[in-house]
Amino acid sequence: MNLKILFAILAVALVAIIALNWILIVGFAKSTTCKYTKFRDVLEEMREEMFQSLVFQDLDSEELTSVVQYLRQEIRVKLENCSEALPSDNYIYMIELHLPPKSEVLKFLDKQEPQPRREARAVVVFGAQSEPNITEYVVGPLPHPTYHKDISSQKYQNLSFHSRPVTGFEYKTIISRMELEKASRVIRESFGLDWKTLIYMDSAPRGFKAGDRETWFPFLRNMSGLFMHPVGFEVLIDHSSSNPSQWKVKQVFYNGQYFDSIEELVAQYDRGTVRKIRLHRDQSDPDYASLKPHVQHKSVSPLQYEPQGRRYSVLYNHVRYFNWQFAFRHSTVNGLQLFNIQFREERIAYELSVEELNSVYGGDSPSFMRTKFLDVNYGIGKSVNELVRGVDCPYSATFVDTVHFSESENPRRIKNSICIFEQNKQLPLRRHYFSWNTPPSYGGVADCVLVIRSASTVANYDYIFDYIFHHNGVIETKVHPSGYALTSFLYEGGLLYGAKLEENVLGNIHTHFLHFKADLDVAGTSNSIETKDVEYELKSVPWKNGQKVYVATVKKQILETENQAAFRAGTKMPRYLNFVNQDRTNNWNHYRGYRIQVVSFNPDSVPEEIPEEKAISWQR
DSSP states (O other): OOHHHHHHHHHHHHHHHHHHHHHHHHTGGGSOHHHHHHHHHHHHHHHHHHHHHGGGOOOOHHHHHHHHHHHHHHSOSOOBOGGGOOTTSEEEEEEEEEOOOHHHHHHHHHHOOOOOOOEEEEEEEEOSSSSOEEEEEEEESSSSOOEEEEOHHHHOSSOOGGGSOOOHHHHHHHHHHHOGGGGHHHHHHHHSSOGGGOEEOOOSOOOSSTTOOEEEEEEEOSSTTGGGOEEEEEEEEEOOSSSGGGOEEEEEEETTEEESSHHHHHHHHHHTOSOOOOOOOOOSOTTTTOOSOSSOOOSOOOOOOOTTOOSEEEETTEEEETTEEEEEEEETTTEEEEEEEEETTEEEEEEEEEEEEEEEEOOSSHHHHSOEEEGGGGOTTTTBOOOOBTTTBOTTOEEEEEEEEESSSSOEEEEEEEEEEEEEEEEEEEEEEEOSSSSOEEEEEEEEEEEEEEEEEETTEEEEEEEEEOTTSOEEEEEEEEEOOOEEEOOTTGGGGEEEEETTEEEEOEEEEEEEEEEEOTTSSOOEEEEEEEEEEEEEOTTSTTOEEEEEEEEEEEEOSTTTTOOOTTSOOOSEEEEEEEEEEOTTSOEEEEEEOOOSOOOOOOOTTSGGGGGGGGGO
């Protein structure tokens, strides 16, 4: 038996023993057998719920280590440490839980069939092969793996070796190949700093066609809030070869001018044929972008208080809150994910998660002209960080650690990277005051909710992910962006692409697109999309001859195909989008269902004629 499952069962058993001892001590054992039986049934139900949720639980450090050891023994090629690996080496890039097929999990959850095998997905980069490739394996069963299966071809099509993620070691090698020291005098005279102190920023995509792997790197001043301190200097380097000695600078951008190399920039700079920058910061507040408090707070913020303690329970990756219960995990790639979400003991969603974060930029510098970041490429989950009590989450929240294996030799534990808490939203869930009769009456219910939260920092942006559970059966998904704007050097005409934020600093126009996955199972897995719209019809007034009036009516439609249910961004959508089960009705013969309500604005999507739009076609 998996040690994790064994420990979980022992934990529940320990709770049961303590509870039964308490019953004996206080004399509660004198109560009826019926009460004891009910208490025992509750404990058994808790044990079963927790046991079922473990099918979604992330791999622990021991399981991750066992996968690494197995791959090193069975793949039979030399695997380097990813943190030091060259593109011409073989290395393990990432390992995380491989989720079993939904059909197998539902048999386990609903039909008491055996639990699916616990497996890992491992991404291995083979750079030392005659044909370099990226291979994804399924490794199992855990915790003692005995097999691995290559699923690359069935999961991906034409996966190019050049499309692999850039590792931290590759970034370091790229910067060293730029040979910025050759422009040390230009950098010192232009920006008033040593070339070694420049900080690079990434851009993407890395080229214009398949097989390209060249990146524009804009540089920033290394000071507090560095994303707000661009210096007007960018370098394009081709790093497509597996041999770093063949990587070369292809273009240099300095103060709005292009050069073929660092040497050409220096030569023209010395001849005086270059428009030079004199960007020596001399401001009253050089740390204007710092996160340090600019004023001293003399009062303490209000705090949240739980007069009777926590009204929710967290056992491993299983959460229960009044009528709600669900399982959670934290994917290295996608971040916080929820599974088997139930309300009143009935599943309403199999999965709720973030699939992708996309940001599209505009600007007049080369790095911003076509930058379209896909943040999953950087790892939304592995970019998570510790949450701060009293700021990121209430002091009374429950905190959970996460474990990730990516670009390293060993698993990495990130403490307190998920928090769970109950919150009074200080707004009635419902209320009514009635004064037609004497005395008047009032009824209201506070909108207390359960929140599960994580935060990921991808370069300049911090994304705070919330899943919020209301007592009336509503689930909210929210993403709160924070951090810094990504800026560029402000040139003449630059205000076409954003707004001036500081001297020589342009806040570039950009749009964020968030891709959620909501796999709803409303009263079963046989669901349809129902739309409801309001239309006005001209009706004759029954009580007055010849008089007509426009009356609002409800128009319903069941969408027959997935294409019908794919609404284009920027177009008028039906007023109501309902996920319904046509085979199940309520007491009033309405289809049982859930409404999907999109509350964020609908931005303009990227034009389809742009080649890279195919990678983000979901935003249409």
